[in-house]
Amino acid sequence: MPVECRQLRRKCQLGGLGPNQPHPSSSLGRRANEVRTGGPVAMRRENRNATMAAQRLHIIQDTREQQPWTFAAEVARGEAEVSTKCLTVGDYSLAAPGMTEMVAVERKSVADLWGCCGKDRRRFRAQLERMAALRWPLVVIEGTIAEIAAHPVRGGYRRRLTAASVIGTLTGWSCELRVPWVPAGGVRAAERLAFIHLRHAQRLRARELGRVGHD
Numbered sequence: 001m002p003v004e005c006r007q008l009r010r011k012c013q014l015g016g017l018g019p020n021q022p023h024p025s026s027s028l029g030r031r032a033n034e035v036r037t038g039g040p041v042a043m044r045r046e047n048r049n050a051t052m053a054a055q056r057l058h059i060i061q062d063t064r065e066q067q068p069w070t071f072a073a074e075v076a077r078g079e080a081e082v083s084t085k086c087l088t089v090g091d092y093s094l095a096a097p098g099m100t101e102m103v104a105v106e107r108k109s110v111a112d113l114w115g116c117c118g119k120d121r122r123r124f125r126a127q128l129e130r131m132a133a134l135r136w137p138l139v140v141i142e143g144t145i146a147e148i149a150a151h152p153v154r155g156g157y158r159r160r161l162t163a164a165s166v167i168g169t170l171t172g173w174s175c176e177l178r179v180p181w182v183p184a185g186g187v188r189a190a191e192r193l194a195f196i197h198l199r200h201a202q203r204l205r206a207r208e209l210g211r212v213g214h215d
Contacts, residue, residue, distance in 0.1 A: 056080060057198055058095035062087040069107070069191040080195065089130045090137070094198055096205070103136040103201040105194045110143035110151050117166045125173065132177040136201040139170075139181035142190045148183060 057080040061068050069092070074080040087093055090104025106127065108116065116124035131137035141148070149163035174181050184190035 055199075055202075057195070057202060058083065059195075059198060060085045060087060060093045060095050060100065062091045065091055065107075069187075069194065071191060071195055073192075074195055079199075089127075089134065092194055092198065094202055096202060099202070099205065102134055102205065103198060104131055104134055104138075105197060106131065106137070106139045107190065107194070108139060108141050110141065110147050113141055113143075113148060113170070114151055114161060114166055117169045118161050121169075128173055128177050128179050131179045136197070136204075137179045138194070138197050139174075139179060140190045140194050140197075141181060141183040142185075142187050143183055144185055145183050 056078060057074070059071060059080055059082045061082055061084050063084050063086045071080050071082055075082065083095065085095075087100065087104070089100075091107045092105040093100045093103055128139075131139075145167070148167060151163070153161070170181055173179070182193060184193045
């Protein structure tokens with residue numbers, strides 16, 4: 001081994017560095033030192049955690065929900081927290097200041113939807129009219145178009161309904177009142193769609209208030 005190499009190795013060992021450890025002046029050594037001393041790496045981690053906390057949704061669930069969405073996956077990932085409150089519009093909204101007057105999600109099962117277009121038609125129409133006053137309303141159906149069409153007719157008011165009339169009624173009201181509806185599929189898919197809708201509403205509002213960028 002050349003004399004210069006032996007001297008450098010000796011200096012590293014005296015300075016507390018083993019032969020396989022990165023020298024402090026190298027990029028790897030600087031990164032290792034940042035981790036040990038809480039430098040920029042730790043600062044970036046703290047900033048990321050702070051950003052996640054700021055973007056976490058505080059979802060409000062209406063107290064009258066009998067089998068509510070829990071958003072368990074989103075809560076477990078730290079993306080959301082859920083509390084209950086009596087809402088005047090919709091089944092789910094956001095707790096941020098002013099957001100209950102801006103965004104709401106109305107949840108319907110396939111059976112609920114048929115009822116809303118039949119015996120509860122007037123009440124449901126009134127619900128949609130209240131939602132129309134919001135900026136970001138959404139009706140989420142826990143089922144597909146095929147499941148809506150295949151829903152069994154069991155007598156009573158349903159004898160006067162067809163799948164075409166149910167879908168046509170909801171679509172017509174959606175166009176008239178500008179309240180969109182989405183047949184999301186299963187319960188979990190509907191829950192996730194509601195979360196995404198609420199998250200976008202919060203981000204749009206934050207941009208309006210100048211709190212986040214437009215990326």
